[in-house]
Amino acid sequence: MANFNDFKTRLKIAKDKLKNNPNNINSNRNSSFMGSAFKLGTELVAAVVVGTIIGFILDSWFDTKPWLIILFFFLGSVAGILNVIKVAKRMQEKE
């Protein structure tokens, strides 16, 4: 049981240290911020790519080259911006 009591005191010391160090929570937050920063870029690009691909497929179906690919490129861009706004909103809500 000596081992256990030793552990108890060590745990207490560690907890006290954690209490006196407000930076601890902050550093944890920083890494999740970096994660969200990585998220934003691809969110924008992916929607543009998907929109353009849909336009390309519809074009070859209906034989309307190049009008649908142009239309869906812009729709994809709008969707991408919308995605970024959604993610940013979610990030703000979390705070």
Place this chain on the structure above:
Amino acid sequence: MATNPMRQFEVYRIGPEIKIAGVDLSFTNASFFMLFSAVAICAVLFLGTKEKKLIPDKFQLISEIFYNFIAKMINDTAGSKAKPYFPFIFSLFMFVLFCNMLGMLPYSFTVTSHIIVTLLMAIFIFIAVTVIGFLKHGFGYLKLFVPNGVPIVLLPLITVIEIISYLSRPVSLAVRLFANMMAGHTMLKVFGGFVISLGMLGGWLPLSFSVALTGLEILVAFLQAYVFAILTCIYLNDALNLHH
């Protein structure tokens, strides 16, 4: 020799060629590293849960940290309704994390730097989430594409945009993980090549960069696994609780 920075991404066959119905199913280095990470995950978790001590040893500690981390993440992002999906998200996170981390070892192979691997996982998540959404809400799930308070005139346009944005989810999920891993590993290799070509005289600068980049890559490897898992949770949240 190994001067080409893209050589590290080459997939080659290990052992005999296996062909079933014209499909090449040979065991490759990619399959080896996938299997290796799966075995490593099982080993860590097995060692961690073998004897449940009051004072945890290293393996038990690390398993408990992973468990708590994922459980908290699911609870925060998708709510208590997502509890049944814990095993799936936990395995997903552990698999991506271990593949990324094992890829950081010298002479190893990063499975997640191939878009086919990440895209397959992303498409599976996408289909699963869509099926769950339709099972939970029936055709009401289609309301996801029709946001509240939009004028009737704009409705067709908004719906198309929402559908594109929904379809872009697996692409962004897959491309993010793949691009981060591939870019990071290529950069490491390029700086490594500079060390060799500049020699003893000028090689110290790229070497120090290499060391710093390795640290950054380990951070990115963890972060990308985290982002992959948390985005799965967010998509699951959309499917489980409509009108967030």
